[in-house]
Amino acid sequence: MWSVIKFLGTIFISFIAMIGALGSDNxxxxxxxxxxxxxxxxxxxxxxxxxxxxxxxxxxxxLDKL
Incomplete structure (x- = not known):
């Protein structure tokens, strides 16, 4: 479950950054x-x-030692 939350967070952050890059000078x-x-x-x-x-x-x- 934690992996899904991290994945969705990653998608959200990268999407916002890419949208911001479209209107940015640099x-x-x-x-x-x-x-x-x-x-x-x-x-x-x-x-x-x-x-x-x-x-x-x-x-x-x-288990091998037993």
Whole structure:
């Protein structure tokens, strides 16, 4: 559920930044915000997945010792 909320927030922020870039004299900072928020979202998904894999590996190691 938290991933869906973060995804919708990412869409909202990047959409507002892109719309703002349309009427701006210098749109590059707003493009950076729009792309930067997507990069942060992808990185957050990767770290979550890495934590899950580490947890699974730890459980497998514990079960192998038994």
């Amino acid at each position: 749109p590059f900072p707003l493009f950076a915000v729009a792309w930067g928020i997507w990069i942060l979202y992808i990185v957050s998904l990767r770290t979550k997945r890495k934590k899950e894999l580490d947890r699974e590996r730890l459980i497998r190691e514990i």
